Amino acid sequence: MMDANFNQPQRQSIIGILVMFFYSLQAYIKALWPILVIWLFKFDEVNKIYFFGGIVSLLAITAIVSYLKYLNFTFYIDQENDEFIITEGVFNKSKTTIQLNKIQQVNINQSLIQRLAGVYELAVDTAGSNKKEVDIKAISRDLALDLKTRLLANEYNVSVDNQGANPINDVLTEINTENVEIPFIKISFLSLLKIGITSNYVKSFFIILAFFISLFDHIKQLTGKDVLEDQKIEDYVDESNVLTVIMLLFVLFFSTVVVVNLVKTIIRYFDFKISRQNGSLLLSYGLMNTKSTILKPEKVQITGITQNFFQKKMNVLELKITQATGGEVGNHKQAIEIPGCNNFEKDAILKLIFQKIPEKGVRLKPNFRKLGFSLFLTIGLPLLGYCFLSDILVEQFPMLDCLVVFYVLFIVVIQFFLFKNNRLYINNDFIILQSGAWDITNKIIKPNKIQAITVSQLFWHKNINIGSLTLHTAAGDISFQLGNFTAIKQYVNFWLYKIETSNSNWI
Amino acid sequence: MCNKPETTNKMQDFTNETIDTTHLPKFEEVQFSTLHPNYWKVILIGLGISFLIIGAGIGIALYFNEKFSSFISELSALFVFVVLIILFLSRISFKKKGFAFRTHDVLFRYGIIATNTLVIPYNRVQHVALHEGLLSRFFGLAKIEIFTAGGSSSDIHIPGLDKEQAENIKQLLMGKIQKQL
Numbered sequence: 001m002m003d004a005n006f007n008q009p010q011r012q013s014i015i016g017i018l019v020m021f022f023y024s025l026q027a028y029i030k031a032l033w034p035i036l037v038i039w040l041f042k043f044d045e046v047n048k049i050y051f052f053g054g055i056v057s058l059l060a061i062t063a064i065v066s067y068l069k070y071l072n073f074t075f076y077i078d079q080e081n082d083e084f085i086i087t088e089g090v091f092n093k094s095k096t097t098i099q100l101n102k103i104q105q106v107n108i109n110q111s112l113i114q115r116l117a118g119v120y121e122l123a124v125d126t127a128g129s130n131k132k133e134v135d136i137k138a139i140s141r142d143l144a145l146d147l148k149t150r151l152l153a154n155e156y157n158v159s160v161d162n163q164g165a166n167p168i169n170d171v172l173t174e175i176n177t178e179n180v181e182i183p184f185i186k187i188s189f190l191s192l193l194k195i196g197i198t199s200n201y202v203k204s205f206f207i208i209l210a211f212f213i214s215l216f217d218h219i220k221q222l223t224g225k226d227v228l229e230d231q232k233i234e235d236y237v238d239e240s241n242v243l244t245v246i247m248l249l250f251v252l253f254f255s256t257v258v259v260v261n262l263v264k265t266i267i268r269y270f271d272f273k274i275s276r277q278n279g280s281l282l283l284s285y286g287l288m289n290t291k292s293t294i295l296k297p298e299k300v301q302i303t304g305i306t307q308n309f310f311q312k313k314m315n316v317l318e319l320k321i322t323q324a325t326g327g328e329v330g331n332h333k334q335a336i337e338i339p340g341c342n343n344f345e346k347d348a349i350l351k352l353i354f355q356k357i358p359e360k361g362v363r364l365k366p367n368f369r370k371l372g373f374s375l376f377l378t379i380g381l382p383l384l385g386y387c388f389l390s391d392i393l394v395e396q397f398p399m400l401d402c403l404v405v406f407y408v409l410f411i412v413v414i415q416f417f418l419f420k421n422n423r424l425y426i427n428n429d430f431i432i433l434q435s436g437a438w439d440i441t442n443k444i445i446k447p448n449k450i451q452a453i454t455v456s457q458l459f460w461h462k463n464i465n466i467g468s469l470t471l472h473t474a475a476g477d478i479s480f481q482l483g484n485f486t487a488i489k490q491y492v493n494f495w496l497y498k499i500e501t502s503n504s505n506w507i
Numbered sequence: 508m509c510n511k512p513e514t515t516n517k518m519q520d521f522t523n524e525t526i527d528t529t530h531l532p533k534f535e536e537v538q539f540s541t542l543h544p545n546y547w548k549v550i551l552i553g554l555g556i557s558f559l560i561i562g563a564g565i566g567i568a569l570y571f572n573e574k575f576s577s578f579i580s581e582l583s584a585l586f587v588f589v590v591l592i593i594l595f596l597s598r599i600s601f602k603k604k605g606f607a608f609r610t611h612d613v614l615f616r617y618g619i620i621a622t623n624t625l626v627i628p629y630n631r632v633q634h635v636a637l638h639e640g641l642l643s644r645f646f647g648l649a650k651i652e653i654f655t656a657g658g659s660s661s662d663i664h665i666p667g668l669d670k671e672q673a674e675n676i677k678q679l680l681m682g683k684i685q686k687q688l
Contacts, residue, residue, distance in 0.1 A: 081681065094638045097677075099684060102633050324656070451631045451657030456623040472657030492626070493531040499628045500611035 006150055009074040009087070015117045016073075016138030020066035022113045023137065028062060065090060075136060077150060084124065084151060086134050096134060098124065106148045108141075120144045124151065185348060187272035187285075191316050191340030195269075196262035198310040199318065199339075199439070204261045208253070269339050274349070281352060283336065293336055297353045299323045301475035303444045305346065306436070315342045319349060322475035335475075350444075354430075358444050361427025367466045370482040371419040378411050424469075424480040426491055431471065433478050447495045448502060449473050455492055457485060532609070534626055539605030539616050545646040546667025547601055552642055554597060558590055606665045608679065613653060615663040625663055629683040631655050637677050639670070649673035653680065 029036065039051060068090045075086045082100045087093065107123045114121055114137075122144045124134040139147070270287035281295040304320040311317055319338040341349065350357050386393075386404060394400055417437040425432040433443045450471050457467035467485035469492070471478045480488075565586065569575050575582070600619050607614040612628040636652040643649060649670045653663040668676065 081685070083681070091641050092639065093644075094636060096634070096636045097681065098634050099681075451655040452625060452627040452661035452663075454623055454625045454661070456618070456621050458621045470660075472655065472661030474656040474658075476658070477660060489533070489535050490528055490531075493533055494528050496534065496612060496626060496628060497531050500630065503630070 006075075006077040006147060007079055009076045009085075011070065011074055012136060012138040013119050013140055013143075014070075015119055017066050017070045019113055019117050019119060019138045020069050021063055024062045024066050024069075025059075028058060032058075073136075075134070084134070086136075098134065100151060100153075103151055106151050108144045108148060114138065122147060183273040183275040185274040185341070185345050187269065187338070187340045187345075189266075189270075191342065192266055192269055192272070193262065194311070194314045194316045195318065195340040196265035197258050198308060198314070198316070199265075199306075200261055201257060204257045204264070208257055208260060265339060269337075272339070274338070276352070281349070283338070295321060295323065295336055300353050301445065301449050301473045302478070303350070303353060304441050305444070306439050306441045308439045316340050317343070317346060319346060321353070324474040354444075354446070356429075358430040358432060359427060360425035360432055361430070362425065364424040364426065364480065364483045364487060366419065366422050366480070367464070367482040367484075368419075369461075369466070370422070371415060373482075374415045374418065375412070378415060379408055383408070422480075424483065431478070433480060443478055445471065445473060445478060447498045450495060450499060453492050453495065455485075455488060461485075534609075534612075534614060534624065537607045537609065537614055539607050539614070541605050542601065542665075542667035543646075543648055543669055546643070546648055547598075549640075549642045549646055549648065549667065550597055550601060551594075554593065562586065604665075604667075606663075608676070613663060613680070615665060625661065627653060627655055627661070627663055629680070631657075632680065632684050635677055635680045635684075637673055643667070651676050651680075 069088070072090060072093065073086075073088045075084070077084055077100070078097075084098045084100060084103070085095065086098075087095045103124055109121045109123065110119075111121065117138065118140075119138040120141055122134075122136040122139050136144075267287045269285050272285040273283070275282045277294075279297065281297070283293045283295060285291055300321055301324055302322040304322075305317055306320065307317040317340075319341055321336045321338070323336070338349065347357050383404075390400075397403075414437045418435070421434055421436055421440050423434040425434065429446060431445050431447060435441055435443075451474060452472040454470040454472070455467060456470070461467060461482070465485045466482045467488055468479065468481040469483065469488045470480075565582070569579055569582065596619055600617070603616060603618055603622065605616045611630075612626050613632075615625045617623055617625075633654045633656055635654070638650040638652055639648075640650065643666070647670050648667055650664060650666040651668060651673050653665075655661050665676075
């Protein structure tokens, strides 16, 4: 098996032309289907010669392009530098080089077309970007398996001394070989109740709103009547009672939101247990179907702690822990939520992740211009639009002016709190970003989890010395806008120093 | 990945030697290299082609639609104005793009109204690619793409490099990455 030679650039299986042909054809049809549909509907009117000529030339172009793609696609392993090198492209040529030890996953798949052609697809995933870097579309089974072994050979060597290389295997072996420890944290039913009634108002509000709208829509379609017609409501109640009815509806709606929230939280997180295993955390939860997740402290990228005013009074908070997402950035399943911890439990979890409790260091505040700009975006621009349209709109809805005043007041309050709570705390080991208006979130990262740093400054902010900072991590970005630019630059230099002098693995 | 002993070591190191943050090398004082002048031609040709296509499209639409043909001078003035604005912004963007390679990291400066500087330490680079567009190849230029695990917002794309220089940079980066491991 191991004697296949990958040291010389080689092409895919010859049948790959066929596979590429069908894939390209699929892509073209996807792009051109509106035209094709129109042609089909107007089949009688369209000139037959054009029609078949078009189809034949489409097929011919696809065939030529697939042949060229096949010719230009080569791959090989550079033994000296331990690199996997792929060249591809017909008009735009590109050459991708991947370090063997950066490869996270090698997947061998077979689609229907590939099954018919009797070949396999080999996809290589690194943590580099969100799409698969390399996709060899047609390769025989033996060669695919062989190549996979060769590509991952490096990783197996590495994984002897660090045991985090293959999470799935780790999970399996850990669960099989070790008795699960007694959970050291159990989220009580009371805590879940507290969280259920105090969180996610906005999210649930929109879910319920969407539900009602679709419900009314269905009723309208079935009965042909519009339930929401203005005059109808006035038919049912007296003019004087409108206000009480609105209040009543509001209370009813709000209590529905709370109840739905509560039920959702309990079904999802019932019997939440956290136990320790080999330095990892094993979480299990759920009423209907129990879910288990493993959390490796060294893979944690961003730790978020969210608490609002009510929750603070009741001593509950939510933790959201994001792990390295591997190749698939944007895979939100990697975010683990722990609802309803109290402060004591939070500290225990943070200690496990960071070995100590993160403290808030030097505080950076955004410039007041940030508040001004947010107000301009959320109030200034809509008001400007309203000025233009008010003549038409006010005729139809006389109450609109009141609503506008209410909106402005509401947004001013929200923006003020957003501004007041937006802080960046920095000390030697932690960077903590605080944000939020009602739900206040503290995102904690360690400087060695930073992948790249962007600093940014608008040219008219040069004189007043303010600018923005974005820290890119494997679990998303952390941004702080319009802070003291001198301080930001100084910290960036410090973080770069820390990252570049330590060899610790970020993952 | 046995982080535990390592981090405790680091913590001790840290309390032992206090770093004078004012004497750290400053990324903001780095001299940036600008892109190859020929790359401006590549941008111009690319823009020219798209303007031609859009202009032709609008022209044809005007020709067949009589309602709009009375506004033809206003519309063409508007079109020219938009073209000029786009050319102006592209020129600023081209002028502002710059890169620098330090011993431990790569810097890329870009932006139009804002000046953004993106810094990637070499030990966070996932892989490097060299890309030659059709037009760029004609001028002997290439683009270096540097990827990290931080998602597409933290990748650096340096266009408008001399092909040979790009190859050298790629070799340099590959060497740097390897050294880190």
